[in-house]
């Protein structure tokens with residue numbers, strides 16, 4: 473039974489430190505009889521506030537700050553459990569309920585920190601010893617996993633913070649999230665994976681303090697939770713077979729996930745890592761103008777993420793990457809981009825005509841392909857011209873198109889169509905520099921973006937309005953703004969980063 477002498481704290485109890493230090497981390501609260509008379513008592517020890525409650529079934533001590541939003545549990549309501557086995561403390565701010573006897577959070581999420589109580593000769597003693605760091609890390613990680621499954625955003629933030637306070641590598645929270653979701657993506661890699669290296673770079677380079685360091689990490693973990701929310705398991709085949717790069721490319725081309733994953737597992741069994749596999753993965757990604765450039769972007773970004781997180785995360789990231797390549801939509805097979813395949817077949821790398829960005833603008837996809845072929849002999853000049861054209865088109869994007877509702881779905885074009893041309897170009901630069909045999913595919917596919925976007929460019933538009941006088945200050949400001957981007961959807965913030 474949990475009968476209390478009082479339902480709310482006496483005023484003096486909330487203001488005065490009454491604890492008395494003792495050897496170790498034990499602390500004397502005071503006489504049991506006194507607490508029983510008051511019902512509850514607030515104890516201040518250093519920067520801790522501890523609420524101590526008395527009842528017929530026992531004395532309980534816990535943090536005064538509610539683990540939800542920090543409101544004082546001293547103001548909470550104590551009731552007895554229906555089975556009479558102990559006390560339930562209800563935080564009246566949002567109705568979270570804590571079993572003070574067993575320690576479970578009955579309504580709500582985070583666990584309440586309780587302190588062991590001992591009564592010696594009528595005096596109450598508390599043991600304030602923190603649990604071992606390893607135990608705290610494991611508890612925070614488990615609680616993060618629970619909150620992750622339901623995308624409990626603020627709780628995930630608190631658990632990541634607890635991981636940090638327990639001196640764990642906070643990236644373990646992200647590694648955990650990747651493990652928990654390894655088989656939850658029906659079509660493999662998502663934007664959450666792809667943007668992770670950039671969020672982590674923001675964290676490394678610009679976070680000014682520990683709370684800020686949590687923000688980009690939470691963005692990644694939260695996005696993974698969101699993308700996998702209520703998704704069932706889509707298990708990967710477990711077979712492993714002898715790996716060779718040509719077979720991996722062929723299996724992806726054949727859209728045969730079972731074979732592709734078996735070959736990937738064979739490679740991993742041989743101890744190969746991402747860098748060993750990058751060539752066939754990049755080849756498969758650029759085998760088509762596909763997934764609106766995401767295939768190549770995902771290869772590039774998966775490599776960065778594995779580099780950042782270490783090889784333990786490689787298997788799940790690579791399985792999802794291969795799955796995404798298998799399921800990629802091959803836009804070069806639709807009429808709008810069919811000229812790509814013809815141009816690739818005609819590529820001889822000997823086109824000697826000088827090229828500049830303006831030469832590649834205002835052209836349809838077939839005409840861009842032909843223009844690229846005429847300058848195929850100088851890859852660097854061609855690449856610079858293509859990126860210049862993509863950037864100039866972006867500056868003159870006909871903005872009303874983004875809001876138009878009267879056009880058909882094929883004209884559903886927005887700023888992302890233009891930024892993807894540039895993001896894809898960057899992936900092409902990196903992948904093709906390492907694997908030069910892929911330059912023809914990469915360059916022609918950048919041309920696909922430019923040819924497609926040409927219809928949505930307003931050449932009369934004054935691009936000067938976007939001029940930035942101080943680029944360093946601009947980037948500093950815009951990058952810092954990402955810490956508080958105010959975007960309600962991950963898919964938007966992910967494209968900002």
Ligand code: FES
Nearest residue numbers: 538540541563566
């Ligand atoms: S602050 Fe206690 S339930 Fe919200």
